[in-house]
Amino acid sequence: MRFDSLLESVGRTPLVGLPRLSPSPDVRLWAKLEDRGPTGSVKDRVAVTMVERAEKDGLLRAGCTLLEPTSGNTGIALAMVARLRGYRLVCVMPENTSPERRQLLTIWGAEIVSSAATGGSNEAVRVAKRLAAEHPDWVMLYQYGNAANADAHYETTGPEIHADLPEVTHVVAGLGTTGTLMGVGRYFRERKPEVRIVAAEPRYGELVYGLRNLDEGFVPELYDAAYVDARFSVGPRDAVRRVRELLETEGIFAGISTGAILHAALAQAAQAVREHRRADIAFVVCDGGWKYLSTGAYHGSLDDVEARLDGQLWA
Amino acid sequence: MAIEVKVPTILRGHTGGAKAVSGQGDTLRQVIDDVESSHAGVRERLVDGGELRRFVNVYVNDEDVRFTGGLDTPVADGDVVVILPAVAGG
Numbered sequence: 420m421r422f423d424s425l426l427e428s429v430g431r432t433p434l435v436g437l438p439r440l441s442p443s444p445d446v447r448l449w450a451k452l453e454d455r456g457p458t459g460s461v462k463d464r465v466a467v468t469m470v471e472r473a474e475k476d477g478l479l480r481a482g483c484t485l486l487e488p489t490s491g492n493t494g495i496a497l498a499m500v501a502r503l504r505g506y507r508l509v510c511v512m513p514e515n516t517s518p519e520r521r522q523l524l525t526i527w528g529a530e531i532v533s534s535a536a537t538g539g540s541n542e543a544v545r546v547a548k549r550l551a552a553e554h555p556d557w558v559m560l561y562q563y564g565n566a567a568n569a570d571a572h573y574e575t576t577g578p579e580i581h582a583d584l585p586e587v588t589h590v591v592a593g594l595g596t597t598g599t600l601m602g603v604g605r606y607f608r609e610r611k612p613e614v615r616i617v618a619a620e621p622r623y624g625e626l627v628y629g630l631r632n633l634d635e636g637f638v639p640e641l642y643d644a645a646y647v648d649a650r651f652s653v654g655p656r657d658a659v660r661r662v663r664e665l666l667e668t669e670g671i672f673a674g675i676s677t678g679a680i681l682h683a684a685l686a687q688a689a690q691a692v693r694e695h696r697r698a699d700i701a702f703v704v705c706d707g708g709w710k711y712l713s714t715g716a717y718h719g720s721l722d723d724v725e726a727r728l729d730g731q732l733w734a
Numbered sequence: 735m736a737i738e739v740k741v742p743t744i745l746r747g748h749t750g751g752a753k754a755v756s757g758q759g760d761t762l763r764q765v766i767d768d769v770e771s772s773h774a775g776v777r778e779r780l781v782d783g784g785e786l787r788r789f790v791n792v793y794v795n796d797e798d799v800r801f802t803g804g805l806d807t808p809v810a811d812g813d814v815v816v817i818l819p820a821v822a823g824g
Contacts, residue, residue, distance in 0.1 A: 541821050637789070
């Protein structure tokens with residue numbers, strides 16, 4: 420495959436069958452390998468689409484400063500796009516994220532403002548909104564409320580899954596900004612409404628939910644529950660167990676959030692088996708495991724990993 | 735047997751600091767009412783106008799109840815109810 424530039428190469432990722440993890444020839448699992456992009460995560464699609472949309476809308480000029488609250492992948496992808504397009508990028512990232520994410524952001528030229536661990540990404544959003552108010556000339560693309568985030572998946576991820584797997588019955592993805600599910604969900608609601616859209620949401624340690632009051636809770640502006648059929652909360656133990664299973668049975672080295680997604684996908688598969696129904700379940704591999712090596716997620720006792728991930732934003 | 739209800743830090747003022755309390759009932763609504771009878775104030779933090787509050791997520795056996803019948807979600811002995819504030823990802 421040949422492309423005119425790195426940005427042109429984003430998307431069209433492989434959808435690979437998982438013959439050893441699938442429970443039967445009638446109930447099959449398929450992994451959409453979103454780690455196969457310039458910065459190695461599903462957010463490459465989002466970053467390119469958000470920046471190109473903003474340029475088209477006249478929001479960005481050469482030398483502009485971009486600002487984004489991010490727990491990692493979106494910032495890293497934006498840093499790559501910003502470097503190629505000549506923008507400066509300031510990322511607000513919670514301090515309880517893996518060191519690899521910081522290293523990658525720095526490598527691609529982003530500046531990092533750390534937000535307090537307590538409150539997790541909610542706090543990063545709050546700090547970013549304050550910085551945006553203090554710097555009216557900065558442009559916050561704001562992944563949580565930017566329609567281009569969901570549109571990237573409506574225009575590319577959804578159609579790619581549909582084209583590669585016309586018999587798809589389920590799509591399972593992670594719920595963070597909700598962009599993947601909103602875009603893919605909207606695509607299938609319009610084109611094949613019987614496809615079940617399933618969300619896997621990481622369940623973190625208590626520190627991350629340490630809000631002062633419930634009104635500080637956060638639901639991304641993009642979120643519309645009408646595009647989702649079921650939503651599961653998955654803790655770090657199940658996520659790590661599954662991500663190891665994916666590595667051991669199918670050779671796929673994925674990030675921890677993918678383990679949470681696989682956990683929800685396997686529950687859908689088990690339900691189909693119980694009900695004697697055919698199922699073709701596509702799920703999103705959000706990123707590779709490289710950024711999480713320092714967490715020790717891939718070897719050693721589950722108890723130790725669980726203890727280490729407590730309080731970390733592992734997804 | 736009963737239903738275990740896991741309480742987030744932010745609501746533990748109502749449970750004497752307990753991380754989990756026990757409730758009875760056939761639906762989530764009944765369990766919350768039962769918990770309210772021993773830990774007054776919890777219900778008002780979770781429910782407003784007969785609906786779950788916007789920034790509260792409740793899971794029965796890890797599934798979000800907004801997709802399984804909301805407060806009418808059936809529960810059975812041994813089920814685990816988790817209450818969490820809504821937080822951002824990404």
